[in-house]
Amino acid sequence: LEEKNCSDPGGPLNGYRRVVEDTGLLNGHYAKIGTVIAFFCNNSYVLSGNEQRTCQHDGAWSGKQPICIKACREPKISDLVRQKVLPMQVQSRETPLHQLYSSAFNKQKLENYPTKKPALPFGDLPRGYQHLHTQLQYECISPFYRRLGSSRRTCLKTGKWSGRAPVCIPICGKAENITLQKTVTSTRWPWQAAIYRMANRVKENRKGAWILICSGALVNERTVVVAAHCVTDLGKTVVIRTAELKVVLGKFYRDDDRDEKTIQNLRISAIIVHPNYDPILLDSDIAIIKLLDKARISSRVQPICLPSSHDLTSSIEDLKIMVTGWKVLADIKDPGYKNDTIRMGAVRMVDSLLCEQQYEDNGIQVSITDSMFCARQDHTAFSNICPAETGGIAAITLPGKASPELKWHLMGLVSWGYDKSCSLELYSGYTKVLLFKDWIEKNLK
Template sequence: MRNSGLTYDPKKDEINGIPEEMEFLPASNQKKLEKRSPKERMLLVGLIIGAALLSLMIGLLVWHFHFRPDNRIKKMYNGYLTITNKQFTEKLEDSESEAFKQLAATVEETLQNTYMGMDAVAPYYVRSTVSAFSEGSVIAYYWLECWVPPENAAELDAAIRATSLSISGRSHPGVSKSLRIAELVVDRADPQRVKPPKDKSCSFDLHAVPGKVGTFTSPGFPNSPYPSNAWCQWVIRADPQHILELNFVTFDLENICHNDFVVVYDSLSPIEQREITERCGMYPPTNAFKLISSRNVMLVTLMTDDDENYPGFKAEFRQLPKIKECNEVLEGSGNISSPYYPAYYPPRANCTWILRVAPSKHVKVTFNVFLLQNPDKDNICRDYVEINNKKICGEKPKMVELGNKNEMTVKFHSDGAESFRGFSAMFEPYDPSKPCPKKFACNNGRCVQLDLKCDGWNDCGDNSDEINCECSSDQFHCGTGLCKSMFWVCDGVNDCGDNSDEANCECAVDEMKCMNGKCIPEVQRCNLVDECGDRSDEQGCSEAENTVACTDYTYKCRDGSCIKKKNPECDGTRHCADGSDEQNCDCGTRPYKHSRIVGGMDAEIGEWPWQVSLHFKKLGSTCGASVISNNWLVSAAHCFQDFQGTRYSDPGHWVAYLGLHVQHKLSDRVVKENIKRIIVHEKYNPQMFDNDIALLELAHPVTFTSVIQPICLPDASHDFPVGKSTWVTGWGKTSESGPVATVLQKAEIRIIKRKVCDNLLSSAVTSHMLCAGYLSGGIDACQGDSGGPMSSVEENGKVFLAGIVSWGDGCARKNKPGVYTKVSNYRQWITQHSGV
C-alpha cells in the first residue's frame, strides 16, 4: 500500500487517549498559554457571583410581584372637611352637575396631596372619593380607600385619625391653595357599613318641602319584607337655616342589631362621631322615636344580612326653623326642657337658662323627666345638665334641685353623637325658711305630706322623712336608725338595708335558717342552688345529699329525670338530657322594644301582648285574662260565677278582645273573638277564693302578631321568691272608688311573704295564692282587673304568668296587699284540660 503521507498513524499506540506520535504545532500567541494571575481569577469569580445574584434578585422580584399571594387588606375610611372660602349652591346637591364634579375633583386632589404627603399613609393610599356636599360654608363628605398589610393596619388607623384637625382661617400644609379648610374629621369605617361610594343601586336623595311632611320607606314596605344583603341610604336635606325632624312611625326589623339595623347620622357621611342612633327590633306607635339633626342634613342607612327579613320601616321627615339661641332669662316660674323635647335632643346643642325669682325667694327646679345619655366607661358625662355647679347625666327618677339664692343658672350640653330623650323641668320660687308650707321638706328638695313623716316608708326617696324618728310599738328599729313596720320583720327581704330586720328570725319547722338570717324550705338545702344568697345552704353537704332526687322543688324532665337548676324552663340553655326544658318555649316574648317612660302608668302598645279584655255583653269590660295558646285563655274562676240572676257562667255572653290597648278603640290590630267553653276549677271555693282559676276556649284560633302573644306557663317547681318585682296589668278602676281606665294600665308590685299577708288580710291566704303589692299602699290591682295577669319578667327576657288577679281588701290600701292565684300550682291542671 502506498504511504498516504499522513503523519498520524492510527495503528500506533495511544497513551492516555493521545496517539504517541501526535505532534502539536506551536501556538500563534504564547501569552495565551501562560498561567492567569490571581487578580484575574478573582475578577472572573466576582463577575460570575454578581451575575448569579442579579439573576436571583430578578427572580425574587418576579415572584414577589407576579406569583407571591397579596396579603394586603382593604381599609375604608370616611369623613368630611369644611371649606371656608366656598359657598354652597343648589347645584352642589346634584352629583351629576358640572359644579359638583369640578369641586369634587379639587377636593379629591387636595386629599390625595395631603395623604400622599404623609409617610405613614402614602405607601397604602389608593384614592379619595367625594360623595356629597352640604352647607357650612361648604362641607365635603368623602371616602378614603387604602390597601395595607395586616401588620401595618393599626399604624395606618392611627395615622388617618391624626389627620383630623381643627384649623381656623388658613390652609393646611399640603392642601391646594384654592381651598381653605377649617375642619377635617375622618375615622375608620365599620366594614359592615362600607358600600362602594359610586354604588347608587339603593340610594335616594330627598329634600324637605316647607310646610309639608315627606315620607320614605324601606324597600318593599308594606307589601313585602326588605331585601337580603341590602345596603340602602337616604340622603335628606332641608333648606338653609333649618334642621330636620325624622319620625319613624312604623319600625319592624330583626331583633339582633348585628344582622339588620338602621343607623341615623347627623351628617352625610356614615362617620361614627356623627351617629345619632342605631336601632333594630320593633317599636310600638306609642314609643316611636323622633330624631332631630343639628344641621340641615341627615343620613339614614339600612343594612341587612341574608336571613330573617322583616317588614321594615316607614319614616316621616320635615324641616324646622333652626333655633338661633336656646339661651334665655326666665323670671317668676315656668318650664324648661332640652331642645325640641319630647323629640330626642339634637347633637352639639348648648343651652343656658338664667332663672330668677323674687329677691326674698330662692329657686327650685323639679325635673319630671330626665333621660340623658349614660356616662362613659370613665364615668364622664358626654351629654349633661349642669346645675348648682355639678354635671348630671344618665337616667334619673323625679329629681329636685334647690338653689341658695334668687337666681340659678342651668346649662345643657350634648356632644356630636348618641342622642336621647332629654329632660323636662319646671322652676318656681320657694321660701328657704319654709320650703314646704304645711308639708315636710325632704333633704332632696321634695315636699311630702306631714303624716308621711316617720311612718316607716321612704316617701322622700332619700329616707330623710324616716331619720331621727321615735319608733312606735308596731315598728321595728333598724340598725340604720330607720323605723320599719313589724310586718316586714322576718319576711325574707332586707328592708332595713343592714339586714337587721332579718338577723334574729325563727324559721318554721320545715325551714332552715341561712347564715344571713334568711329562712328557706328545708328541701332546698344541698340542691346545688344558692337559695340563701350567701351559699350557707350548700355548705357541709355530702356527695349523697347532692344527688338529683325528684321533689316539689326540682324540675322534672319529660324522660322522668330531675334537675336541680332553678327555673330552667325556657331560659335559653338546655339542662334536660332530652331537651324538654327548652321545648314549647314560643311564649313570653314581647316583640316590641320598650324604652323607659318616666311618669304615668299607661302601658305601651304591645307591651303586654297576652293581656285580654273580657267583655260581658251589655256590661262592657268586666274581667281580664291571659293568652296561653292560639285558642286558650286563662282567667279567674270568680269572674264566671252567676250572680243575682246574671248568667256569668254562660260562654255565649262573653267576648274576648285580644291585642286591645284602648277600650272602645278597635284598630286593625285588635281581634274580637267569642268564647266557646268555660272550664272553672272543680275545687274553686267562692268564700275563700281558693283555686280561683278558669280556662276559656276561643271559638276560633287566633293568629299571633306583634300585639297578640302567649305568656309562658310556669312549671310546678318554678320559684317566684319573696321580694321579686312583678307587673300587674288591666283596665280596672284606677282607685277604689274611682273610674275604670280607658288605656291599659300597668303597675310594678313586689311579692310579699304569705305569712305576713295572712296576718294582714281579712281572709286566709292559702298555699294556692301569692301575695303582692306594697304595704305602704298606693299601688294595687282593683275591680275590673280580676282574671288578668301578674307577669314575671325573667333575666333572659322571657315572661311567665306568676299569678292571676284574684282578691283583696279594697284597692291600694295601706297594709292591704293584693292576692293572686299561684299559677305554678295549676300547671298540670291546665295541661289536663287544655293540652297547653
C-alpha cells in the first residue's frame, strides 16, 4: 500500500505550530506519517484543544485543530481569601456618544451599532485560566479578617487582571462586648500575650518547667510588642536566648493547669530590643518578639491596633486607659489561685512633674523621659489590678480608620513602679508606644 502523507494543518489564529518529531513537513505542505506537531499561542492567548497532533497512517491528523483564546491566568491568592467566578455580565458603562447616538438616531438604526453586551466565551480553557471579561469576586474566609485590595477583578485583553490583588489581614482591636463601662472579671482580652521563661533559669523552680514573667500585646500574626526588660537580663541589655522564652496566646486563667484547649504555645524566632533601651533608667523600654509559629486568629486570639497621633482627638490626659495583665507574683498556695484570671483596671495619665515629685517624696529618684508617661488608677472604674505587681499592657478605645466603630489601640507597656505597695494613689511608669510606632511597623514584616 502506498504510504499517505498528511497535509499541513497550519497554525491557529494568534498562534503558531512547530514540528517536534520526525522529518518535518515535505515541501512545506505535507508531513510524513508519525510526524508530531505542537501548537502554541501568542502572548495573552491560551491554547484550547490538543497541544499536539500526530500524522496517522490514513493521512489524517490525530485530535482536533486547537484554537487560541484571549484569556487570563487566575491570580494567586492566599488560603485566607475565598474566590468566586461570576457569570458573564453586561458592563454598565456609557460614553458621551451613547447619549449622542440615542438622541440623534432612531431606535431601529441604533440597534445596528455595537452594544455593551460582551461576546459569550467559546472553547474550553486549561485549568487555572479564565475567559476575557470574566470577573472574579473575593472575600475573606473568616469574620476575624478584613480584605485589602480589590473586591472584584476583571480579565483584560492584555491577559492581565484589573485592580489590585486581594489580601486578608486580621481585624485589630475588636473585642466583643468589651467597653470601659462593662469590664468584668470574665472579660477576655484576645491580644494579651503571656511571656514565659524556662524555670531552670529562675531560682526555686523545677527544671523543665515554665514560669510566667510578663505580658505583651499581639499586633499581627507573627509579632508581639513587649517591655524590653521582659526579654533581657535584669539591669542589662543582654537579650535572653529565644529557646528560653515562649509566647502563650488565648490564655485567661493565671493557673497554667487551668489553661484551655484553645491556647496557643508559640515558639520565638527573634527578639528585637529598641536600640535606645536604657536598662538603668528604663528609657525606651520596648522590644519586639518575632514568632516562629504563626498565631491562629480566632475569637480568643486577635491583634490590637497600633495608635496614630491623628487618632488622639482629645487631650491625652483626659483619656481613660485600661491596663491588663496577670499577677506575676502569684502564690500557688493561695485559695483563690485556681480561679485567678487576667487582672484589669482603668488608669488616667498624670503630669510627669507630679509623678517625679511623688517618687521623690517617697525617697525614690526617677527621671521621666519623653518615651514614658505616668498614670494613676481611676477611682470611678472597676479595678483588681496592681500594675507594679502584674506588669501588663495599657490600651484605649478609639474610632477606627475605616469606620466610626471603636477599636482598642495599644497605648503603653507597664515599665516600672513601687516595689512593695499597691495604693490606688501611687503612680506607675509606662512606655509610650505611640512614640515607637514607626519602629514597630518597620519590624512587622
